[in-house]
Amino acid sequence: MTTKTGQMPSFAGRRPILDNEFIYNELKQLLMIGEFLPGQKITLPMLADAFGTSQMPIREATNRLIAARAIEAPPRRSLCIPEATTERMDSLLPLRLLLEGEATRLAVIAKGAELAQELAAITEEMDSKVPSEDIKAYLRLNQKFHFHVYQTCGNPELVDMIELLWMRYGPMLNIVRSGVLSKSGHKRHLEIIKGFQDQDPEAAATAMRADIQDAAVPIREVIESKLREQETVAEGRKAVRAR
Numbered sequence: 001m002t003t004k005t006g007q008m009p010s011f012a013g014r015r016p017i018l019d020n021e022f023i024y025n026e027l028k029q030l031l032m033i034g035e036f037l038p039g040q041k042i043t044l045p046m047l048a049d050a051f052g053t054s055q056m057p058i059r060e061a062t063n064r065l066i067a068a069r070a071i072e073a074p075p076r077r078s079l080c081i082p083e084a085t086t087e088r089m090d091s092l093l094p095l096r097l098l099l100e101g102e103a104t105r106l107a108v109i110a111k112g113a114e115l116a117q118e119l120a121a122i123t124e125e126m127d128s129k130v131p132s133e134d135i136k137a138y139l140r141l142n143q144k145f146h147f148h149v150y151q152t153c154g155n156p157e158l159v160d161m162i163e164l165l166w167m168r169y170g171p172m173l174n175i176v177r178s179g180v181l182s183k184s185g186h187k188r189h190l191e192i193i194k195g196f197q198d199q200d201p202e203a204a205a206t207a208m209r210a211d212i213q214d215a216a217v218p219i220r221e222v223i224e225s226k227l228r229e230q231e232t233v234a235e236g237r238k239a240v241r242a243r
Contacts, residue, residue, distance in 0.1 A: 020057040020058075020061045021061075023047075023057050023060075023061040024061035024064055024065070026051075027047075027061060027062070027065060028065070028163070028167055029140075029143075031065070031070050031166075031170045031171060032163070032170040033136070033142075033143055034139060034171055034173030034174040035136070035174070036170075036171050036174065037171065037175075038081055038082065038083050038084035038172060038175065039080060040080060040081045040171075041078045041079070042062075042071065042078060042079040042080060042081070043078045044059060044079075068167060068168075069082075070082075070164075070167035070168055081171045084172045084219070084222075084223050085223065086220065086223055086227070089169075089172065089223065092168055092169045093169075093212070093213075095165055096162075096169065099161055100212060101205040101206075101208055101209045102153075102158065103155070103159065103162060104149050104150070104153075104195075104205045104207075104208040105201040105202065105205040106153035106154055106155060106201075107153045107196075108199060108201040108204045108205075110152055110153060110154050111196070112199040113197050113198075113199055115148070115149070115152060116193050116197040118148060119148060119149070119189070119192065119193045120193050122141055122144055123189045123190070126138055126142060126186070129141065135177055139173070139177075142185070143166075145189060146208075147159075147163075149208070150162055172223075173219070175223070176218045176219055176222055185214060188210050188214060191204075191207035192211065194207075195207055
């Protein structure tokens with residue numbers, strides 16, 4: 001397998017005192033918004049340098065991410081981000097649809113129209129990032145929109161499970177980052193907001209699931225396209241060896 005050494009993402013401003021909880025939360029956020037490449041190699045020294053700290057809190061934070069299966073630790077190798085595969089997508093996507101749809105339904109029951117105005121403000125801020133093509137800010141706001149819904153569902157265990165899925169799924173967003181602004185979920189977000197305004201739990205949940213499914217389509221297309229390319233190359237090499 002070819003290892004990838006893509007650029008390290010930019011991290012939040014350094015604090016006078018850094019601890020493993022801060023580092024874990026920052027890495028978690030970066031994973032969730034697709035700042036790391038699938039297959040990207042990560043080393044403790046690289047992360048320690050980026051955070052301006054020793055390797056000990058880095059190791060503690062990355063061990064938590066390994067336990068969460070958000071990053072991998074192959075034997076005697078550097079840490080790496082899991083590869084993007086259709087199998088991985090097919091494992092994670094149905095769980096996202098189920099859990100995030102349910103969290104949205106519960107949030108409407110708990111907050112209803114009260115949350116609609118706040119979600120509209122986040123969506124408006126997302127739209128403001130489109131002209132400047134500020135992808136990172138846009139994706140952070142998209143995450144803020146989703147979790148503003150989920151965190152009001154009244155079930156912290158459900159929110160924890162959704163966060164875990166986002167950490168595992170997020171790097172796959174990286175492979176379509178160049179088109180994320182033009183293929184935004186603006187329409188679906190408005191549908192979600194309307195579900196809250198109308199205090200219609202099922203409509204909001206349906207719109208949330210549609211938003212997630214819509215975003216998954218270009219990711220799957222890229223993964224399948226790369227797979228076809230790899231198969232074509234492999235067949236070409238096999239033909240050369242057979243001559």
